[in-house]
Amino acid sequence: MADRAQPVSARPGTGAAACIAALVLGTLAAVAWRAEPGGGLSAADWAAVRFTLLQATLSALFSVGLAIPVARALARRRFAGRSALIALLGVPFILPVIVAILGLLEVFGRAGLISQLLGLFGLDPIRIYGLHGVVLAHVFLNLPLATRLILQGWQEVPAERFRLAAQLGFDAPAMFRLIEWPLLRQVIPGALAVVFAICLTSFAVALTLGGGPKATTIELGIYQAFRFEFDLGRAALLSGLQILLATGAAMVAIRLAQGTGFGTGLDRSLRRWDGRTTLARTTDTVWIALAAAFLLLPLGAIVASGVPGFAGLPFVVWKAAGVSLLVATASTLLLLLAALPMSAAIATGRHTAIELAGLLGLAASPLVIGTGLFILIRPIADPFLLALPVTALVNALMSLPFAMRILVPRARDIVERYGKLGLSLNMGHGPFLWRVFLPRMRAQIGFAAGLGMALSIGDLGVITLFADPDIATLPLQIYRLMGSYQMEAAAGGALLLLLLSVGTFWLLDKGGRHHAEV
């Protein structure tokens, strides 16, 4: 018995992992082959590297720095709407970036709410384009994630420790030194690394709010080299650079980060005895109110500004929405087709290589994969005709690490708990898969599918490389409308996109959990 019998087969998962590794490494090889290191990096390229690192560092520092007081306030306060607010913190993760940006423009833009307020006092409107804007958008998108990561750390402090602190009459400094600081020291590096890694490869934010010699990221540089100059050698060179940075950042983030921020039960409230002074109450209230306003105002602005344009949305927007739904459905199916067998294989104990294949999506940026695929496809077919399949494929690849984090723990649990029972009943791989594995994974499959669907619907990345003027996904269509200053149609489209991404996520997640016995 060299090989222990397993209730599910590891073979399909190993195959899926091999396909993914071949896809990612193949595109990277294509990029390396086309890169022209002879020319070296121009001054503009170096500026892009510096800007990328600068914006990612600032975004991580602000997101995490602001998340600390917010998480602390949420951890020790109980108030009406607390659960709703914590649930709301999960929204920016699936929020289409282009929607977030439109919302932020409504609040912080030249004609936005804040600038109008400043105007009342005779002050100049704030400038949102450039470094400010990029960092602001990244903080908007990642402050909630950072808050959830830190909150998760807070929830893991045993309740006894707070009771002990109350018994011993800890004051605020003692509380900080003995409980809060040790906890923060554990979670902050991971949170910083995760946000840094996300912002390093962020593309849509730089595309809409950055640009120009002073605010171009590497990812945007790849796009410009590709789209404006059609200089594949330079795009490939920048891609190589991006791979190095992204892999490094992803490796650090995986090492340091403990939670995922997806964990449920974050809204569980613990009875606490500290923080009862007026000062503590006031600061907590202010932080919670600020965070809620920062999240809710742009979302509210999208709804408010989208409604008037919604009825008269041009046909191209509806068509683009149809395209997006199609692409996202295909992408979600691809995602599950890879993630389910891979999680089953990992659950049977064949993990390391398959887990690594699942993480490749974190290290490779969408535009790098897109560039590589373009280089590979061009000799065989017209890449522009394959814009939509390529988008679906790359979106699935990018969602894979998240799907794996959702599916693997449950798959392990099922195999551990019911594997022997299935084997002793002589169930065989097929019956175990259909009768036990898939039904018991249903809630997680729904969650992963919802996430994959929402991320794909909202994605504005690789499609920008491949799309010709006749074809667009909804985010790309909104971007084009913004570019031609049709702001009402753009706002209406953004509302539609918001409804589609949040709606499909909600439906799939809910559908998975419906009547699922635990």
Next chain:
Amino acid sequence: MLKFDDCTIDNGGFHLAADLSVYTGRIVAVIGPSGGGKTTLLEGVAGFLPLSQGEIYWNANPLSDTEPGKRPVAMLFQDGNLFPHLTAAQNVGLGIDPRLRLSPDDKTRIDAALTRVGLDGLGPRKPGALSGGQRARVALARLMVQDRKIFLLDEPFAALGPALKAEMLDLVAELARETGATVLMVSHEPDDARRVADEVILVTDGKARPPAETAKLFADPPDALRAYLGDA
């Protein structure tokens, strides 16, 4: 006869040696301290753990090359014996056909088995809607329809109260006598062994001793058993 022929069961670094035989139709309690290897012994028979030496025979047929599901063995685990998303009847039905393609005759058998364990009419319920004792009964009904020659019980009733546990053990003994099955049941409680077991296998320090008659063994316990039982 179930024969452990000078075999060593390999539980990832922990090894259990057994060289003993159990006669067909006997109910045998497996007792001993935690970590001594009781579960390892059962999982070796079930086929979840490999042998690093020797062979286990059932009626002179070696078991090593047989997959767990194809062995003449039905096993109940400490917990997780039922699939929570399937009904009681479906859980029992898995013992007849793991693909759950059940004929009307099969369904009659399932109902009869449920009635036999005292769960008449509860077939459509899911485990979540049953009490702990009722869940144990569903698992026993499945054991009945599985028609296997060896029952392996790894303390499936540990979470039940004393009275309920005694009732379940009596039911197991009845079912085993009816079907002529051979039973190996892990237990922590000498009383359980006294209640239903013909013989006792003592497992300590990575070694399973040959079965001894229950009454005689407790009347004059060897040192290893005395150490396990304590002074009481």
